[in-house]
């Protein structure tokens with residue numbers, strides 16, 4: 001039940017035909033061009049590739065842009081059974097916990113300037129990536145950027161509706177990529193965003209919503225589900241670390257300890273077989289290799305919430321422990337998120353560096369990727385390779401966790417893997 005070989009084979013078959021090129025004569029593509037002569041997003045400003053336009057949806061959890069949005073953000077987060085399973089009482093307990101936590105979390109967002117910068121960075125990264133992709137993949141141009149957040153505006157539902165308004169799907173066909181902005185896959189993060197996307201796809205474009213158009217006129221989706229060791233990602237992290245290393249006096253530089261810090265997972269999720277810890281470790285190892293393995297390093301985990309056991313060692317304990325032992329030069333590197341957020345700006349900068357390591361100037365943080373051009377080029381490179389692969393997702397995505405009992409996961413994976421047929425029909 002937990003593993004579905006046919007799903008995995010669907011992804012493998014599609015990956016195997018990765019050299020297939022999209023033909024001008026694709027029935028869906030020509031249907032798209034006919035029926036969208038006036039509504040396709042960037043027809044007027046860009047030369048149309050034979051397989052364009054392509055929507056690229058950046059998926060992430062999002063964060064409240066203002067302190068007033070904290071309540072809504074937390075209530076959606078605690079209502080998400082893929083992130084925090086609370087059983088049959090989810091709809092009662094979730095809002096209660098969210099309400100109780102709101103004032104504390106509002107204070108944290110107030111302390112970092114009044115809101116999360118994740119929307120600003122995601123919109124910037126998506127727009128800049130699409131500009132690069134228009135040049136490097138002209139046949140799938142124009143590429144139209146979208147951002148879909150799981151718990152904050154712009155929500156997946158609203159972004160999907162915007163895509164329909166822009167002329168993708170809704171009877172017109174069209175091609176879209178769901179591009180996770182979590183480099184490492186967790187069922188609690190990317191998995192949850194995909195379950196949400198699949199839910200809204202069914203509500204807005206499923207047979208029940210549209211009668212006869214499913215699947216012919218619906219959007220053809222594919223998924224970029226993980227990219228933990230992409231060399232551009234690794235290079236961007238490595239350059240930021242090197243920049244911070246350069247701020248230490250030369251005689252101390254080689255002894256600086258590198259502490260890679262990632263958001264932790266409850267042990268119940270780790271023991272279910274979630275791929276995230278292994279993929280985060282893969283990123284860390286690749287960055288260390290790029291840096292020539294010249295420094296001592298550890299992967300540590302932060303942001304535990306609630307009383308149950310979480311994966312350790314905890315970042316704050318590790319920093320305190322190292323200082324106690326006399327190691328006062330270290331760089332904290334946020335390794336599982338691509339822009340600044342409350343965990344970097346508040347938890348690391350304010351709580352760990354500002355309080356736990358107060359007075360120790362050798363404890364520093366590497367910059368987050370944010371608007372880093374090496375990183376944005378890497379995103380474009382990942383998207384181009386994905387489009388060329390003709391694959392609906394990575395082979396890994398269709399292998400469920402050994403402990404997964406979620407029907408949502410199963411149905412979502414079947415849906416996305418099943419898009420292989422549509423992608424190949426357009427090839």
Ligand SMILES: C=CC1=C(C)c2cc3[nH]c(cc4nc(cc5[nH]c(cc1n2)c(C)c5CCC(=O)O)C(CCC(=O)O)=C4C)c(C)c3C=C
Nearest residue numbers: 062063064083101116186188189263265305336341342343
């Ligand atoms: C890769 C990143 C993340 C993973 C994995 C992750 C798993 C995870 N998170 C919770 C519970 C909470 N997370 C909260 C905030 C939050 N989580 C991440 C990232 C990951 N979470 C970020 C970047 C943020 C902050 C967003 C921002 O705007 O900056 C919160 C809310 C804050 C709080 O109440 O403390 C909760 C709760 C679980 C249970 C989990 C794995 C199952």
Ligand code: FES
Nearest residue numbers: 187400401404409
């Ligand atoms: S929880 Fe991992 S596949 Fe369902």
Ligand SMILES: [Fe+2]
Nearest residue numbers: 061263264303
């Ligand atoms: Fe989290």
